[in-house]
Amino acid sequence: MRPLLSDATPEYGGTSFVETFLFDGDDRHPATAKAVGGGSLFVFDPNASWKRIDVHREGDRTLHAYLTLSKPLDWFAGIDFTDPAAATARIAREVDGWAPELAALITGSDTGPVHRPHYALPVEHRWDRVAGVTLLGDAAHLQPPNGEGANLAMQDGAELGAAIAAHPGDIEAALTEYEQAMFPRSAAAAAQGAAFNKVLLGDNAPQNLIGILTGSYQWSE
Ligand SMILES: Cc1cc2nc3c(=O)[nH]c(=O)nc-3n(C[C@H](O)[C@H](O)[C@H](O)COP(=O)(O)OP(=O)(O)OC[C@H]3O[C@@H](n4cnc5c(N)ncnc54)[C@H](O)[C@@H]3O)c2cc1C
Known part of the structure; x- marks a missing residue:
């Protein structure tokens, strides 16, 4: 419908989330669940602003994570997200050296990582x-x-x-x-x-x- 009103199209802003889920975190990933705590956790990579992981605990004790990466769309296009193991292995390289309980938000995901690119329309x-x-x-x-x-x-x-x-x-x-x-x-x-x-x-x-x-x-x- 938008073209009936406006020529604007959403443009990629340069950052994306990679989304993961750890089910039943308290029992299956206790160290990660402890790090996340009772609500939300935000972790910033001290060596790369805009590499950040945001995690929240859902009502059923799922740990739901978004890794923010500042990468062009071409970079993500080079990852086969239809192959969960390969995609996990590639994304895990982005958190190499992180504390194991935080890296586990990628490596231990019960779902394949999902690419969530951030698009935007003009502010006005x-x-x-x-x-x-x-x-x-x-x-x-x-x-x-x-x-x-x-x-x-x-x-x-x-x-x-x-x-x-x-x-x-x-x-x-x-x-x-x-x-x-x-x-x-x-x-x-x-x-x-x-x-x-x-x-x-x-x-x-x-x-x-x-x-x-x-x-x-x-x-x-
Ligand atoms: C990764 C991510 C995290 C986010 N986190 C938050 C958050 O924490 N808090 C927050 O407030 N917002 C968050 N947002 C934003 C929020 O999800 C959106 O702003 C909100 O969903 C917009 O609602 P909407 O109904 O306008 O559009 P949508 O939720 O996108 O709904 C549009 C619907 O229309 C359907 N549709 C599209 N085209 C057609 C068609 N031609 N015919 C029929 N159906 C069609 C789509 O399938 C979709 O179901 C997040 C967004 C993303 C991507």
């Missing part, structure tokens, strides 16, 4: 009103993962529904009202998300993340 993506058509969620404002994508998609859906209900028989009024609120909301979230991802780069990334989580980080820096 918007369009002129076209009768009868609109976009919501990622279709309107795809951004690299920053913790807000699902929230924005649900808010878009709720507000679009409310606008349609508020303008019975006048869908154009509803779409106009929805878009007027959605455009600045999604642009602000995209800019904030970009800033969030930027401060996770560089030497101070771990300290920055702690500051963000505790509310002490000064965004004006």
Whole structure:
């Protein structure tokens, strides 16, 4: 649907996740489960900002991990992700030398590693009103993962529904009202998300993340 409204196409931003799962972590991978703790774990490679692993414990004790790698798409294309053993072996080289309980998030995965490339639309993506058509969620404002994508998609859906209900028989009024609120909301979230991802780069990334989580980080820096 997007081409009906906009010429923009999502572009690869230079980073990808590689996703893995360790099922029943407490019993089968106790050292890794202990490192992850009761919630989430973020580990930054001190030698390569943007090589990072984010792990969260799911309700069924699954350990769900995303290894962030800053690599071009060609690099990933050289890995056969349909061959789980070969893909695991290649991705494991990226965490060579890490503590065994952390490397196990790759080497011990119960699923083959999955490549999740990060694409984005322009931060200020918007369009002129076209009768009868609109976009919501990622279709309107795809951004690299920053913790807000699902929230924005649900808010878009709720507000679009409310606008349609508020303008019975006048869908154009509803779409106009929805878009007027959605455009600045999604642009602000995209800019904030970009800033969030930027401060996770560089030497101070771990300290920055702690500051963000505790509310002490000064965004004006
Ligand atoms: C690796 C990763 C991690 C993420 N982590 C988080 C997070 O922690 N928190 C967060 O808030 N967000 C996160 N996001 C972002 C979040 O997943 C998205 O922002 C959200 O799913 C967008 O919802 P959506 O309904 O707009 O699109 P989607 O969830 O992509 O849904 C679109 C649906 O439309 C279907 N579809 C596409 N084309 C057609 C067609 N022609 N006909 C019929 N159906 C079609 C697709 O199959 C899909 O089911 C993450 C994203 C990724 C990639």
